[in-house]
Amino acid sequence: MAATRMRPVILTDIEGTTSSIAFVRDVLFPYARRELPRFVRERGGDPEVRRWLDQVAIEHGAMCKDEMIVETLQGWIDQDRKHTALKALQGLLWRDGYLRGELQADMYPDAVAGLRRWHAAGHRLAVYSSGSAPAQKLLFGHTDAGDLAPLFDAFFDTEVGNKRDADSYRLIADQLHRSPGDIVFLSDVVEELDAAFAAGLRTVLLDRRSDYPQPRDAAACHGHPRVESFDAVDALL
Numbered sequence: 634m635a636a637t638r639m640r641p642v643i644l645t646d647i648e649g650t651t652s653s654i655a656f657v658r659d660v661l662f663p664y665a666r667r668e669l670p671r672f673v674r675e676r677g678g679d680p681e682v683r684r685w686l687d688q689v690a691i692e693h694g695a696m697c698k699d700e701m702i703v704e705t706l707q708g709w710i711d712q713d714r715k716h717t718a719l720k721a722l723q724g725l726l727w728r729d730g731y732l733r734g735e736l737q738a739d740m741y742p743d744a745v746a747g748l749r750r751w752h753a754a755g756h757r758l759a760v761y762s763s764g765s766a767p768a769q770k771l772l773f774g775h776t777d778a779g780d781l782a783p784l785f786d787a788f789f790d791t792e793v794g795n796k797r798d799a800d801s802y803r804l805i806a807d808q809l810h811r812s813p814g815d816i817v818f819l820s821d822v823v824e825e826l827d828a829a830f831a832a833g834l835r836t837v838l839l840d841r842r843s844d845y846p847q848p849r850d851a852a853a854c855h856g857h858p859r860v861e862s863f864d865a866v867d868a869l870l
């Protein structure tokens with residue numbers, strides 16, 4: 634009897650892949666930057682907030698005041714630092730915004746259709762983003778296409794490691810109980826795909842015109858299959 638091949642797990646990035654870079658840069662980050670001083674003033678005493686503020690303070694090598702921590706975090710937002718403490722605090726801040734109805738995640742329509750199609754076809758879906766896992770669940774739970782969070786069965790963030798480090802993808806494969814070759818990673822960032830490929834994952838480069846007006850040529854793609862929308866991913870699964 635012929636062995637049936639398991640459907641690959643589809644592991645997706647968010648910014649530049651399921652949602653536009655502009656949404657993250659022009660909506661989410663400014664919201665966090667603006668709300669941060671109030672949030673630290675009002676919630677800085679909560680253990681789940683203090684834990685991350687203290688981590689930022691320790692990195693300064695000195696006891697520093699909350700105002701200085703806020704300035705540091707705002708600077709990191711401006712630099713798009715993918716620091717775990719910043720990402721955890723952003724997730725807590727965005728939670729308020731989503732729950733108050735002030736935030737709603739923009740999704741690429743082809744990404745919504747693809748995720749629904751693959752889930753219906755029996756693929757397991759997972760997310761790997763620099764945004765914290767709670768922030769990922771909130772984002773997919775509050776999209777312009779409704780609640781998409783139930784489509785996913787795992788959410789990975791930088792607590793498994795940096796997205797440009799092959800060991801992070803080995804850990805994700807272990808945690809999904811799948812061999813690396815049974816996972817397809819979708820991302821707009823070639824360096825992330827290089828790391829995933831080095832760990833044995835299959836890869837697809839999202840090269841969306843609205844995020845990357847200049848198409849990336851063959852040399853820039855480093856051998857990763859290149860698509861402009863999720864519609865073209867099915868042929869590669």
Ligand SMILES: CSCCC(=O)C(=O)COP(=O)(O)O
Nearest residue numbers: 647648762763764768769772
């Ligand atoms: C809930 S994700 C918000 C986006 C974010 O904070 C970020 O840094 C995007 O990183 P990605 O790894 O998805 O490109």
Ligand SMILES: [Mg+2]
Nearest residue numbers: 646648649821
């Ligand atoms: Mg990305």
